[in-house]
Amino acid sequence: MSAVTVKRVGHKGADLLAPGNTRASFDAALEAGVDMIEFDVLPDLGPDGKPDTARGRLLLAHDYEDAKRADVLGLGDGLAHLADSRFDGIELDVDLKIPGYELRVVDALRAHDLVERTLISTTYPESLARIRAYEPRLRLGWSVPRAKRDYTASVIYKLPAYAAVLAMQQALPRRAAQALVARRCDALMVHWRLVTPRLVAAVDGAGGELYVWTVDDAAQIRRLVAMGVSGVITNDPRLFR
Numbered sequence: 001m002s003a004v005t006v007k008r009v010g011h012k013g014a015d016l017l018a019p020g021n022t023r024a025s026f027d028a029a030l031e032a033g034v035d036m037i038e039f040d041v042l043p044d045l046g047p048d049g050k051p052d053t054a055r056g057r058l059l060l061a062h063d064y065e066d067a068k069r070a071d072v073l074g075l076g077d078g079l080a081h082l083a084d085s086r087f088d089g090i091e092l093d094v095d096l097k098i099p100g101y102e103l104r105v106v107d108a109l110r111a112h113d114l115v116e117r118t119l120i121s122t123t124y125p126e127s128l129a130r131i132r133a134y135e136p137r138l139r140l141g142w143s144v145p146r147a148k149r150d151y152t153a154s155v156i157y158k159l160p161a162y163a164a165v166l167a168m169q170q171a172l173p174r175r176a177a178q179a180l181v182a183r184r185c186d187a188l189m190v191h192w193r194l195v196t197p198r199l200v201a202a203v204d205g206a207g208g209e210l211y212v213w214t215v216d217d218a219a220q221i222r223r224l225v226a227m228g229v230s231g232v233i234t235n236d237p238r239l240f241r
Helices: 023-032 075-082 102-111 125-134 158-181 197-205 218-227
Strands: 007-011 036-043 091-096 118-122 139-144 187-191 209-213 231-234
Touching (some): 102 125, 125 139, 187 197
Parallel strands (some): 007 231, 036 091, 118 139
């Protein structure tokens, strides 16, 4: 696989090698030879128990259960670590979980001189529009689908979930191409179940990139690379070897 130009992306750093969204996980991803490190940013909860997108501390956490960790990093500390010269040349994928704090994240990236090597991804098109207007230099990734878990693994929801997957596989190539041509995004970040040769061709034809999440099987990574995707996101970057 080393001869194939696919970006090797570490999910939360290298979540199977060290707890995700931590310095240790970022270091493990670097040691494993990734090209890009993905991590999550979430605003802390306010006194009312709701996300404080305007003033709450920005945390490196996937969700609010994850944010309860004693060692949870603030965005500034995480970016300072990734701005170290050891990470020179490593791209960043900053994944935003909800709308409302996008410009604060952009300001933090500017402060650490990381705009040029960062892609910001989210499932919310309105967030992408705000970022595009505020900082045109940033690359943007539209993440699909917006789902909290894999419903195809549920006995109850399995059949309707597979029907929904098939419908999305049919519709996504056209929607992806439209979004890319209109410059609403520069890349698609797509769950592996939705990736098809038609989607790869549509994204490529529109001049975009296609990143696939989250793949922890070496054979499946090889299939995706052969299909021509731009990058694969995994919890275990050692699989790329």
